Amino acid sequence: MKINKLLFILFAGITFLAGCTKDFVEINTNPNASSVASPQSLLAPVLVSTINNNLDRNFRINNELMQVTVTTSDAREFHRYEIKPSESEYMWRVWYSSLTDIRDIYTNAEATRQTGYQTFQGISLILETWVTSLLTDAFGDVPYSNAIEGRKGNTTPYFDKQQDIYTDLFKKLDSANALLSVKVNLPADISNTEPVYGGDAAKWQKFGNSLFLRLLMRVAHKPESNAIEKIKAIVSNPLLYPIIRDSSESAILYFTNKLPYVTRFYNARDFDFNGDKGYSEFFINNLMELQDPRLSRWATEASLGVYGGMQSGYPKGAVPEPQSRLQLSLKTEPLLGNIMNYAELQFILAEAVLRGYINGDAEAYYKKGVIANMEMWGCQVPENYFTKPAASFSGTERELMNKLFLQKYFSLMFTDFQQWYEYRRTGLPELYIGPGLLNGGKMPVRFNYPLIVQSLNKSNYDKAVAGMGGDSVNEKMWWQP
Incomplete structure (x- = not known):
């Protein structure tokens, strides 16, 4: 009932x-037996x-502001830093x-x-x-x-x-x-x-x-x-x-894709999921520079063996052609139920060391975070990954922080608004500046x-x-x- x-x-x-969704009928208590809903009848529905x-x-919104994806709809302008009050x-x-x-x-x-x-x-x-x-x-x-x-x-x-x-x-x-x-x-x-x-x-x-x-x-x-x-x-x-x-x-919350644990996009048409958007240049270029195995996990090839991204913040009326798009397998990806993962925690600890808040080995935390997120997505860390200039834990403090927050950015994929919140706190990772940005070129800091x-x-x-x-x-x- x-x-x-x-x-x-x-x-x-x-x-x-409002009420508990009908998908959770079996775990709801009988309202005729008690006027108080049991905690277990509320927990799963509110989480899902x-x-x-x-x-x-x-x-x-988040993926457009943070240059994960770029829409081909000229009317939606989040990637240009416009968020309408509605x-x-x-x-x-x-x-x-x-x-x-x-x-x-x-x-x-x-x-x-x-x-x-x-x-x-x-x-x-x-x-x-x-x-x-x-x-x-x-x-x-x-x-x-x-x-x-x-x-x-x-x-x-x-x-x-x-x-x-x-x-x-x-x-x-x-x-x-x-x-x-x-x-x-x-x-x-x-x-x-x-x-x-x-x-x-x-x-x-x-x-x-x-x-x-x-x-x-x-x-x-x-x-x-x-x-x-x-x-x-x-x-x-x-x-x-x-x-x-x-x-x-x-x-x-690992989506099983059996009711009630299905993702938001479970029944979405393929076009509704990725037909009006493509990955951004920032997103694709950074993964390509890193030769990162998560690239093929998340993105389609723009053409045989080639990945490409769209310009974020493009001028109104100058819609670029989408290149790499979201893999359709992401519609039912169990990991879309991420609230907070181990990799994010490792990057938090690495930052805390770099800022002098705690003692520890920032590089070790950083590498653990990278490895954990790749493995979470079913990818093996390439043997020479951390010797690449874009991934090595070396450089000025600003360069170290940018590398750290780029990897944290990837660890926060599909996680509510965390990429946006972290960017507002740190200004990292260093996003591209599009030629058609509105709002005086300033990233919005609130709704x-x-x-x-x-x-x-x-x-x-x-x-x-x-x-x-x-x-x-x-x-x-x-x-x-």
């Missing part, structure tokens, strides 16, 4: 009906929904809807107090941190403290400062670490309702602390965050703060607030905009350098 829930998306100032909606906008509502609605279910997982686990309830709560805190970080990193100041309170009659929540949000997210991750350190796995009869780690509390704990490092690095340049000290504490104390130790512990928020929560919207200095795509948020 299908569970329908009345979800209050307060941030948009509207109330709408969030990841797939992230994928949708990764392909549409684009922002989709992810705003998706993320707040997800947060409603994620918070219910925590609350309902406490209410049921079944075996493993504290593990459900730890998972909930990690997922809330993950989704909230996506939200605030896209918009800046957003409703948080009194968000999702429509059931209490609050449909006009205030906007929390991003700094305050991050401070609270760090507390949530510490709480999750404590809850999961008890290492109570989910019972065997419901472990299959948790599609990332099968209910393994220790692996969720490692993911939570690895996510902690991702977010700490994002704000480490802000002294008031105290992030550097926390980075040191996590890395130096693996017993208290275990982190992902190999690729088998990566946080990936506008949705138009419906401006109209239905105007007082709090006005306060948030005044605090941020405006609501354009160029208004820097707290952590933006």
Whole structure:
């Protein structure tokens, strides 16, 4: 039987009906038997929904901004740095809807107090941190403290400062670490309702602390965050703060392509998937220079034995001919369910060493990251790969960072907006500059607030905009350098 829930998306100032997808019928509890949805009935649906909606906008927006792909549609101008205000509502609605279910997982686990309830709560805190970080990193100041309170009659929540949000997210991750350190796995009869780690509390704990490092690095340049000290504490104390130790512990929902675990593009026509876009020159040229085996895994040949890319940021009306396109096998690629992988963590640790935050061997972390990502994609690392100038761990600090972030860029393929967030933080990797760029040639650093928020929560919207200095795509948020 299908569970329908009345979800209050307060941030948009509207109330709408939403429910668990019909694909998860078998794992939903009977609403006639209980008024509280069990945590296991909520977890898989919210994971699949969030990841797939992230994928949708990764392909549409992130990949265009970050020169993974280039559209042949002259009307879509993300690659020219134009993001229309209407684009922002989709992810705003998706993320707040997800947060409603994620918070219910925590609350309902406490209410049921079944075996493993504290593990459900730890998972909930990690997922809330993950989704909230996506939200605030896209918009800046957003409703948080009194968000999702429509059931209490609050449909006009205030906007929390991003700094305050991050401070609270760090507390949530510490709480999750404590809850999961008890290492109570989910019972065997419901472990299959948790599609990332099968209910393994220790692996969720490692993911939570690895996510902690991702977010700490994002704000480490802000002294008031105290992030550097926390980075040191996590890395130096693996017993208290275990982190992902190999690729088998990566946080990936592996799509089986059997309902309900199918990718966003499972039923897409081939043309709808790759017919109106091609890979960019930046993407193809860098993989070719590296003689990287991931190239053929991701891209088709433009002609026999030849790969080629399109110019990103081409002038309006001068649409180039697509060359290499996305491999159609990616439509059903299990790895599209990536949330955070081991390779990304290795690049985080390499950067932390280079910046002097921790002690260690930056080159070793860098090489582990490269090898791990290639192997994750089923590729063997060429014997002379790290002797190539483009891959060797040598050069000036800027050159080292550019090589590091180019490899991190590849490790973040198809992972929500992480490439864009990291570029905004570091300006790396060094993208090509297209001749038709709009927005004064400046990479957008945020989304506008949705138009419906401006109209239905105007007082709090006005306060948030005044605090941020405006609501354009160029208004820097707290952590933006």
